[in-house]
Amino acid sequence: MAIFKKNSLKISDDKRTQAAELTLRASIYPLCLVTILFFLWGFSYGLLDTLNKHFQNTLGITRARSSGLQAAYFGAYPLASLGHANWILRHYGYKPVFIWGLCLYAIGALVAWPCILHRSFGGFCAAIFIIGNGLGSLETAANPYITVCGPPRYAEIRINISQAFNGIGTVVAPVLGSYVFFLKTTDDPKALTNVQWVYLAIACFCFALAVVFYFSPLPEITDADMAFQAEETHANADVKPFHKQYRLFHATFAQFCYTGAxxxxxxxxxxxxxxxxxxxxxxxxxxxxxxxxxxxxxxRFAGVGLMKFVRPRWVFLFYLTMCIVFIAPSITQHGNSGMAMLYITLFFESICFPTIVALGMRGLGKHTKRGSGFIVGAVSGGACVPPLLGAAADLNSSTAKAMSVPLCFFVAAWSYALCVNFVPSYRDTADKFTTTKIGLETGVSKDEEMGGEKGMTERTERLAVKDTEEIEKI
Incomplete structure (x- = not known):
C-alpha cells in the first residue's frame, strides 16, 4: 500500500465504494491513523481538567467561574457537530473533516499563546472555544468512522480500543500538569509560561498531522455504503425518515447526560x-x-475484553449501573474512601461514551453522517453540568456534596441502557449487527482500499479471513 498518495477530497454520497465491507486486515492502517486523533482530544481534555484548578490558583477565580473552560470547550461541540463539521462531512467526506478539525485545533492553540501571556481568562476561554470547534469536528468524523470502517460485528470493540487511547491521553495530561503547570507558585509571574509552550507544541503537531492526513489514502465511506450495510443486516431502520429515528434521539439524550456527568x-x-x-x-x-x-x-481495555464474550449492550448496562452505585457514596465519604469511590467510578465510566455512539448509530444507514452529528453534539452536556456542580459546590462550600449533580445525570442516562437491553425495537437492531458476516468473508480489491475510481465500479470477491480465530489474532 502506498502510504502517501494524493486523493480527491470530495466523493459522491450516492455511490458505493465497498468501504463498508472492508476486512479487518484492510482497515488496520486507516484505523490506526484515526486512533491518533483520539489520543489528541484525550490529552486536550485531561489538560483542561488540570488547568481548571490551575487557573483557580493563579488567577484567583471561583470554582463556578473556572467551569467557563468546560463551557467554552464543550459548548463548541454542537456548533461543529451540527454545523460546519457536519456540513463538510455530508458534502465532502471524512478526510476533509479530519484536516479541518486539526487546523482549527492548531489555530486555537496558537491563539491561546497571547491570552496566557496577558493572563486573560476570558481570552483563553475564547481560544478554548476554537480548540473545542476543532476537536468537535474531529469527533464528528472520527467516532462514526471508527464505528463503520471494518466488520460491523466488531464496531463496539473497535471504538472502545480507539477510545482507550483517548484514556491514555487523559492520563498523560494531568501528569504533565503536576510537574509543569504547578511547578511555579501562585505569585510567580511566570506561573503560566509553561502552559504557553505546551500549546505551541500542540499547534505544531496538529499542523504536521493535517499534512499526513491529506496525503494518506483513507477509504471513504458513503451514505450508499451504510444503506447497503443496514439492508444486508436486515436492520432496515434507515427506511424511516430522520425525524422518526427515535433510538438515535434517545441515545443523544443519554450521551448528553452521561458526558455532562x-x-x-x-x-x-x-x-x-x-x-x-x-x-x-x-x-x-x-x-x-x-x-x-x-x-x-x-x-476501557477491560471492557473490550468483556465484549469478546458478552454482548456490548450488557457490558454497557453493567458499567453504567456501577457508575451510579459508586458515585453515590462519594457524596458522604471523605478522605481516601471518597477518592476511592471516584477512582472506581472513573473505571466504570470508561466504555460508556463510545458504546453509546456505536449502539446509537446502529441501523441508521443513509442517515449515519447526519445522526453522528447529533450524538457527538450531545457532548455539549460537558458544558452544562460542570457549571451546575461548581455552583452547587460554591453554594454548599463542599465539592463532595455537589457530586449529587452528576449522580442525577447518570440516572437519566441509565434509561437508554435499560431500553437498549429490554426494549425489542432497540435490542433487535443492535443484535442484528453483532451477528452479521459483512467484512468477515468478503474483501475488497487494492483499488477499492485506496478509494480509487476503479474501486467504485468494480468489486473483487475474495476470501479474506478463514475463521473468527484468525480475525481475533489479527
Missing part, C-alpha cells in the same frame, strides 16, 4: 481531593487525577 467529575476531581484529604496540594491532586484517569483507561 463524566466531565463534571473529572473537572472537580482535584478540588474534591484537596478538600476531603487535608494536606493534599494541587500538584498532588493532579497526580491523583492522573491515577484516576489511568483507571479510566484500564476500564
Amino acid at each position: 463524566q466531565v463534571a467529575i473529572a473537572s472537580y476531581f482535584i478540588n474534591y481531593v484537596t478538600e476531603t484529604r487535608p494536606g493534599t496540594s494541587s500538584s498532588l491532586g493532579a497526580k491523583y487525577l492522573a491515577g484516576a484517569q489511568g483507571c479510566f483507561a484500564i476500564g
Whole structure:
C-alpha cells in the first residue's frame, strides 16, 4: 500500500465504494491513523481538567467561574457537530473533516499563546472555544468512522480500543500538569509560561498531522455504503425518515447526560481531593487525577475484553449501573474512601461514551453522517453540568456534596441502557449487527482500499479471513 498518495477530497454520497465491507486486515492502517486523533482530544481534555484548578490558583477565580473552560470547550461541540463539521462531512467526506478539525485545533492553540501571556481568562476561554470547534469536528468524523470502517460485528470493540487511547491521553495530561503547570507558585509571574509552550507544541503537531492526513489514502465511506450495510443486516431502520429515528434521539439524550456527568467529575476531581484529604496540594491532586484517569483507561481495555464474550449492550448496562452505585457514596465519604469511590467510578465510566455512539448509530444507514452529528453534539452536556456542580459546590462550600449533580445525570442516562437491553425495537437492531458476516468473508480489491475510481465500479470477491480465530489474532 502506498502510504502517501494524493486523493480527491470530495466523493459522491450516492455511490458505493465497498468501504463498508472492508476486512479487518484492510482497515488496520486507516484505523490506526484515526486512533491518533483520539489520543489528541484525550490529552486536550485531561489538560483542561488540570488547568481548571490551575487557573483557580493563579488567577484567583471561583470554582463556578473556572467551569467557563468546560463551557467554552464543550459548548463548541454542537456548533461543529451540527454545523460546519457536519456540513463538510455530508458534502465532502471524512478526510476533509479530519484536516479541518486539526487546523482549527492548531489555530486555537496558537491563539491561546497571547491570552496566557496577558493572563486573560476570558481570552483563553475564547481560544478554548476554537480548540473545542476543532476537536468537535474531529469527533464528528472520527467516532462514526471508527464505528463503520471494518466488520460491523466488531464496531463496539473497535471504538472502545480507539477510545482507550483517548484514556491514555487523559492520563498523560494531568501528569504533565503536576510537574509543569504547578511547578511555579501562585505569585510567580511566570506561573503560566509553561502552559504557553505546551500549546505551541500542540499547534505544531496538529499542523504536521493535517499534512499526513491529506496525503494518506483513507477509504471513504458513503451514505450508499451504510444503506447497503443496514439492508444486508436486515436492520432496515434507515427506511424511516430522520425525524422518526427515535433510538438515535434517545441515545443523544443519554450521551448528553452521561458526558455532562463524566466531565463534571473529572473537572472537580482535584478540588474534591484537596478538600476531603487535608494536606493534599494541587500538584498532588493532579497526580491523583492522573491515577484516576489511568483507571479510566484500564476500564476501557477491560471492557473490550468483556465484549469478546458478552454482548456490548450488557457490558454497557453493567458499567453504567456501577457508575451510579459508586458515585453515590462519594457524596458522604471523605478522605481516601471518597477518592476511592471516584477512582472506581472513573473505571466504570470508561466504555460508556463510545458504546453509546456505536449502539446509537446502529441501523441508521443513509442517515449515519447526519445522526453522528447529533450524538457527538450531545457532548455539549460537558458544558452544562460542570457549571451546575461548581455552583452547587460554591453554594454548599463542599465539592463532595455537589457530586449529587452528576449522580442525577447518570440516572437519566441509565434509561437508554435499560431500553437498549429490554426494549425489542432497540435490542433487535443492535443484535442484528453483532451477528452479521459483512467484512468477515468478503474483501475488497487494492483499488477499492485506496478509494480509487476503479474501486467504485468494480468489486473483487475474495476470501479474506478463514475463521473468527484468525480475525481475533489479527
